[in-house]
Amino acid sequence: MSDSVAPPKETFRLSMLLYDSRYRGITIQFVVLVLVLLALGWLARNAAVNLAALGKPLRFDFLGDTASYDINQRLIEYTSTDSHGRAVLVGLLNTLLVAFMGCAAATILGVIGGVLRLSSNWLVSRLVALYVEIFRNVPVLLWIFVCMFTLTAIAPAPRAFRGDTPEASMLLWDSMAVTNRGIYIPEPLFSRPLGDLNLGVFNVSIELIVLLAVLAGSLFAMKWNNARANRIQTETGDRPNTMWMNIAIVIIPFLLVLIALGFHIGKPELKGFNFKGGINMSAPLIGLWLGLTLYTTTYIIEAVRSGIQAVSKGQSEAAFALGLRPGRTMSLVILPQALRVIIPQLISQYLNLTKNSSLAVAIGYMDLVSTLGGVTLNQTGREMEAILMLMAIYLTISLTISGTMNWYNNRVKLVER
Amino acid sequence: MSDLSYVRTEMLPQKAPPATSVGVVGWLRENLFSSVGNSALTVVTGALLLMLLSAILPWVFLGIWDAESLADCRAQFAEMYADGRTYACWAVIADRWDQIMFGYSFGNLNEGLYWRPLLGLALILVALSPILYPNVPRIMYVATAATLFLYPWLIWGGSIWGPLTLAMCIIGGIVAFRFASQVMITAFALPVAIVVTAVLIMVVMGPLSNGLASVAALELQPVPSREVSGFVLSITIGIVAIVASLPIAIMLALGRQSDLFIVNKLSTGFIEIIRGVPLITLIFVATVLMKYFLPSHIDLDPVVAVMILVTLFTAAYIAEVIRGGLAALPKGQYEAADALGLTYWQAQRLIILPQALKISIPGIVSNFISVFKDTTLVSIVALNDPLGISGAIRSNSDWNGIVWELYGFIALVFWIFCFSMSRYSLWLERQLQTGHR
Numbered sequence: 001m002s003d004s005v006a007p008p009k010e011t012f013r014l015s016m017l018l019y020d021s022r023y024r025g026i027t028i029q030f031v032v033l034v035l036v037l038l039a040l041g042w043l044a045r046n047a048a049v050n051l052a053a054l055g056k057p058l059r060f061d062f063l064g065d066t067a068s069y070d071i072n073q074r075l076i077e078y079t080s081t082d083s084h085g086r087a088v089l090v091g092l093l094n095t096l097l098v099a100f101m102g103c104a105a106a107t108i109l110g111v112i113g114g115v116l117r118l119s120s121n122w123l124v125s126r127l128v129a130l131y132v133e134i135f136r137n138v139p140v141l142l143w144i145f146v147c148m149f150t151l152t153a154i155a156p157a158p159r160a161f162r163g164d165t166p167e168a169s170m171l172l173w174d175s176m177a178v179t180n181r182g183i184y185i186p187e188p189l190f191s192r193p194l195g196d197l198n199l200g201v202f203n204v205s206i207e208l209i210v211l212l213a214v215l216a217g218s219l220f221a222m223k224w225n226n227a228r229a230n231r232i233q234t235e236t237g238d239r240p241n242t243m244w245m246n247i248a249i250v251i252i253p254f255l256l257v258l259i260a261l262g263f264h265i266g267k268p269e270l271k272g273f274n275f276k277g278g279i280n281m282s283a284p285l286i287g288l289w290l291g292l293t294l295y296t297t298t299y300i301i302e303a304v305r306s307g308i309q310a311v312s313k314g315q316s317e318a319a320f321a322l323g324l325r326p327g328r329t330m331s332l333v334i335l336p337q338a339l340r341v342i343i344p345q346l347i348s349q350y351l352n353l354t355k356n357s358s359l360a361v362a363i364g365y366m367d368l369v370s371t372l373g374g375v376t377l378n379q380t381g382r383e384m385e386a387i388l389m390l391m392a393i394y395l396t397i398s399l400t401i402s403g404t405m406n407w408y409n410n411r412v413k414l415v416e417r
Numbered sequence: 418m419s420d421l422s423y424v425r426t427e428m429l430p431q432k433a434p435p436a437t438s439v440g441v442v443g444w445l446r447e448n449l450f451s452s453v454g455n456s457a458l459t460v461v462t463g464a465l466l467l468m469l470l471s472a473i474l475p476w477v478f479l480g481i482w483d484a485e486s487l488a489d490c491r492a493q494f495a496e497m498y499a500d501g502r503t504y505a506c507w508a509v510i511a512d513r514w515d516q517i518m519f520g521y522s523f524g525n526l527n528e529g530l531y532w533r534p535l536l537g538l539a540l541i542l543v544a545l546s547p548i549l550y551p552n553v554p555r556i557m558y559v560a561t562a563a564t565l566f567l568y569p570w571l572i573w574g575g576s577i578w579g580p581l582t583l584a585m586c587i588i589g590g591i592v593a594f595r596f597a598s599q600v601m602i603t604a605f606a607l608p609v610a611i612v613v614t615a616v617l618i619m620v621v622m623g624p625l626s627n628g629l630a631s632v633a634a635l636e637l638q639p640v641p642s643r644e645v646s647g648f649v650l651s652i653t654i655g656i657v658a659i660v661a662s663l664p665i666a667i668m669l670a671l672g673r674q675s676d677l678f679i680v681n682k683l684s685t686g687f688i689e690i691i692r693g694v695p696l697i698t699l700i701f702v703a704t705v706l707m708k709y710f711l712p713s714h715i716d717l718d719p720v721v722a723v724m725i726l727v728t729l730f731t732a733a734y735i736a737e738v739i740r741g742g743l744a745a746l747p748k749g750q751y752e753a754a755d756a757l758g759l760t761y762w763q764a765q766r767l768i769i770l771p772q773a774l775k776i777s778i779p780g781i782v783s784n785f786i787s788v789f790k791d792t793t794l795v796s797i798v799a800l801n802d803p804l805g806i807s808g809a810i811r812s813n814s815d816w817n818g819i820v821w822e823l824y825g826f827i828a829l830v831f832w833i834f835c836f837s838m839s840r841y842s843l844w845l846e847r848q849l850q851t852g853h854r
Contacts, residue, residue, distance in 0.1 A: 024602075029679040031608070036683060043710045050709045121455050122448035123462050137835035138828045139790040141804060146828075149820050355695035362797050373701055383705045390701075391694045398693035 051384060060389075062380040063088065069375050071366040073282040076202040084376045089201065091371030092393060098285060098367065099354040102292040106353065107346070109293065110300025117305045128301065136298040141359050143295050148287030148363045155180040158274050175267045177275055182282040184268035184275045191262030207261055214257050218250045225249060284365035288357065296353045300346065307342035308334065347405035351398055358394070368393060480505030480822075485512075486815035509816050510826050517806055517827070520646025530638065534649045537571040540564045541656060549841065551848065565660070572645060572653055574637035578626040586622050590614030603762040642720035646801030648830060650720070655789040657724045662731035662788075663781075667774075669736035671765065674743050684736075691733035696791055699726040704798045723795055731788045738780035742773035775849050782842035786835045793831075803827045 017027045051058060063085035070080050075093045078086055117128040135143065158179045161170065170177045177184040194206035225245055233239040268278030311334050319329040360367035361374055368390065377386040433439075437446060450456040481504070484490040490506035510517070519534055544564035547557035566580035594610035601609075630636075645653065672684030691699070703722035711717055746769060754764035774781075796805035807823040810816050 018601075018605075025677050029677050032677075032683065033679050035608075046712055047709045050713055053713065119458075120448070120451060121458055121462075123459050123466075127462060127466065133836065134832070137786070137790075137832045137839065139793040139804075139831055141793045141796070142824060142828055142831070145804070146824055149824075153820070358695035358697045359794070359797075361697065369695075369697060373698065377705075384709060387698060387701050387706055391690075391698050394695055394698060395690060395693040399689075 047384065056382070056384075058384060060385055062376075062382050062385070065380065067376065067379075069379070071371070073280075073285055073366055084380065086201075087376060088368070088372045088389075091366055091368040094285075094365065095354075095357055095360070095367040095369075096397075098288055098292070098357050098360065098365070099350075101289050102296065102353045102357065103350050105289070105293040106296040106300055106349070109297040111304055113297060113301035114304025114308065117301055118308060132298040132301055135294055140291060140295040140356055141362060144288055144291030144359055144363060147290040147294070148284065151283050151287055151290075152180045157181075158270065161270050161275075170268075175265070175278075177268055177270075177278075179275070180283065181274070182280050183286055184278045184280055186265045186267050187277070187279045189264050189266040191264060192260070194261070210261075211254070211257060214253050215250075218253055221249045222246050282365070284360065284363045287363055288360050288365050292353055292356055295356075296349055299349045299352075303342050303345035303349065304338075306345075307338035307340075310341045311337045343405070343409050347402060347409065350405070351401055354397060354401065355394065476504050480507040482507045482511050484508035487817065487819050505822050505825075506819060507822055507826075509810065509819050509822050513806075513810050513816075516647060516810065517803055517823075518648050520644065520649055520801055520806065530640075533571045533574075533637070537568045538652070540567055540571075541652075549845075568653075568656075570637065572640065572649070573642065574639040576626065576630045577635045577637075578629040579622075582622045582626040582629070583618065585625075586614055586617035589617045602760065642718045643800075645720060647806055648803055650795070650800065651789070651792040651802050654720075654724055654727055654792045654795065655785075658727045658731045658788050658792075659785050661724075661728045662735055665728070665732035666735035666739055667770070669732060670739035670743060673736065673740050688733045688736050691730055692737070696727070696730055697794055697797060699730050700794055700798055702726055719798075720800065723798070723800065727788065727791070730791075731784060734784050734787075735781055738777045738784060739773060741780065742775075742777035743769065745776055746772055778849065779842050779846055782838060782845075786838050789834060789838075790831065803830070 016023050018024060048058075064083050066080075067082055067084045067087040068080050069087070071078055071087065071090050071094075073094060074090045075097060076090060078090045113128050113131070116124050117132075119125045119128075155178050158177075158181060161177065161179075175186045190207050194210065196203035197206050197209065225242055229240050229242045266277050268275040268280075270276075315333055315337065316329055319333040324332065357367060358369045361369040364370065372386050372393075373390045377383060380386070434443075436442060449459045481490050481493055484493060484506060485508075487506055487509070490508055491503065494503045495501070515531070519531060540560070541564060543557070544561040547553045547555065547561060562584075566584045570577055570580045590610045590613050593613040594606055597606035597609045669684050669688055672680045673688060675681050675684070700723055703726040704719050707717055707722040707726075750768055750772065751764070754768045759767065793802055793804050796802045796808070799805065801809065804827065807827060810823060811819060
């Protein structure tokens with residue numbers, strides 16, 4: 001005989017789907033899924049019906065058609081007889097170019113600004129604060145317009161450089177020209193070129209590959225050199241000086257390759273009504289770059305400032321007590337901790353800058369939106385395909401950037417218990 | 418001997434600090450000239466600042482406010498200054514003030530309708546007061562609710578019965594929710610209430626508003642959406658996006674924090690897709706693709722379509738801010754709510770959300786600031802926000818070639834709005850600081 005009562009037999013009843021919290025979740029999810037699928041299906045069906053009524057089935061073969069429009073700012077070969085697909089690729093590379101230039105410039109300016117913002121000099125820190133408040137409370141599109149207009153209105157026309165007594169002169173020993181059509185900078189040339197490597201879609205100059213390979217090799221050798229110094233240090237206690245050797249490892253092979261390839265600089269020269277030679281950065285590129293940089297810099301300044309302020313004072317005091325000099329305190333104690341606060345904010349600013357680069361369409365820089373979502377869309381009339389592709393490409397870029405940055409962020413993250 | 422010795426018996430009075438370390442001189446020495454490097458920095462920065470100011474200030478303050486056209490401005494300057502100096506021609510702002518502020522709809526086309534956007538803005542300020550300031554009486558929330566329906570009426574015109582019957586249908590939906598939540602859990606009562614509201618809107622609203630309108634018309638002159646422009650357009654899009662995005666954002670954030678797999682993945686996917694694409698592509702979707710996604714007989718207004726997409730965009734960003742707030746709450750808060758026997762929605766409403774939203778306020782306000790700045794993007798799809806209007810003004814032969822004055826003025830207005838919002842956020846953060854997080 002026993003007191004215990006057998007547990008009630010578990011039987012599943014239909015009402016448990018509503019009233020038993022173990023099963024209710026399934027019901028809710030099922031209902032939500034059905035509703036979402038119904039809504040998506042409704043939208044897709046409408047799109048199919050409307051597109052069929054217009055005789056425009058969802059097809060991407062327009063990418064193979066001849067584009068027949070010109071893009072003057074481009075990183076790879078392109079003529080108006082090329083396909084829309086290639087024009088889109090040119091636009092994508094232009095987007096990546098301005099995003100990269102903007103991120104690099106904004107990071108440099110932002111770090112300098114962030115340090116100056118915390119400067120003990122009242123005038124300087126207030127000026128930086130003023131800059132931040134002015135630039136980030138005004139739409140970035142307005143700044144892009146202002147930068148674009150400033151360049152085209154203030155910079156001299158190419159013809160001002162002509163004549164015996166020109167109104168305008170070139171900068172930096174006649175190697176750089178700032179005109180209202182863009183900025184001309186010197187280009188690297190090789191008198192003994194190795195030719196181009198055809199990657200199927202576009203060509204990459206072999207000189208660039210060789211130089212990058214040499215640099216990578218040097219960095220590898222540098223790593224080996226540092227490892228050797230570490231080994232000697234653990235064995236004997238004395239660390240051999242690695243600086244000069246490292247500098248030599250990086251610079252000498254690089255210089256040797258440059259000399260072997262016959263490196264020289266091609267300066268832009270005035271021929272006829274415009275500059276020839278050199279690299280031309282068109283006015284819209286410069287305007288967009290400046291506008292995005294000036295705007296994003298303000299956010300990076302704030303990120304750097306908050307990061308440095310987040311490191312408690314005791315950290316630097318402890319470092320001083322250990323006898324570290326101010327420079328080493330900054331690089332070994334404060335920065336590694338501040339970076340943990342700064343990097344997530346930097347990632348989101350890089351993403352914002354990349355997405356804001358789509359405003360290129362407002363000033364005629366041929367980026368992804370101007371090519372795929374602009375001229376190509378208008379010429380082919382393929383709104384649905386073009387805009388969906390546009391969103392998919394941007395989504396891929398964003399996810400790639402955030403994925404890479406998060407991977408890096410996880411590496412430098414503080415490992416807690 | 419003893420009379421030679423000297424022993425001080427009283428304390429010396431404290432000496433004043435050296436003149437170089439107090440007052441203006443001391444402040445200057447400490448903050449501007451503390452070292453050689455610092456002094457050099459001060460001098461260089463000061464010189465640059467002076468150069469900049471001496472270029473900008475005269476241009477701004479010696480400008481002309483009274484002129485017919487840019488040519489007139491230049492003529493006046495030529496008359497005043499023999500050496501060919503020119504300053505700002507603010508006359509363009511004086512001339513086109515109405516157009517920049519109110520756009521075409523209430524300006525050039527329909528003289529005398531300015532009271533509508535002005536009254537609308539005043540209503541918004543009244544409506545915002547109980548939300549912005551904690552010690553305004555709660556009864557003001559009635560004004561907030563009324564503004565939701567009155568502001569669109571003032572801007573777009575038409576019969577007042579449309580917004581009023583819509584309000585009635587929504588009240589009907591809320592009543593249905595009250596009744597439904599007594600017999601079933603919130604997760605089911607919510608869809609029931611939504612269905613009731615939708616049915617009321619589709620079946621009852623049209624006939625009811627038509628019937629009421631035939632009794633007493635109470636109509637304002639309708640303004641087509643295309644003509645809502647200038648800062649009125651920016652503010653309208655901004656306010657709609659801000660107000661409508663918050664509830665969506667809260668649902669998305671809760672969805673992303675949810676244990677339910679499908680709800681979680683759907684919310685995450687939506688948020689990541691929206692955040693991964695630039696706003697301009699979403700605006701293209703609104704103006705170009707929206708007509709494909711709706712049945713062909715529905716003719717969606719482009720401005721409304723843009724508002725919907727901007728709202729979804731803002732909601733995705735704010736959802737992430739709120740998720741941060743939810744994640745920052747100590748787990749004990751959730752466990753305490755469970756221990757008290759609260760249901761999921763009771764716990765969210767009474768315990769979790771009040772705290773999470775409070776932590777998220779700075780992030781939410783900074784998103785509001787960005788969405789207000791981002792409204793300028795509609796100028797790319799040829800809607801006439803202030804930037805679009807500035808292009809139109811420049812294409813007029815009177816003001817062809819004027820740029821700095823227009824951009825400067827528009828920038829100033831945006832700056833005033835955004836700067837005051839950010840200061841308000843700082844103030845609120847201090848107000849809500851209760852000593853713990």
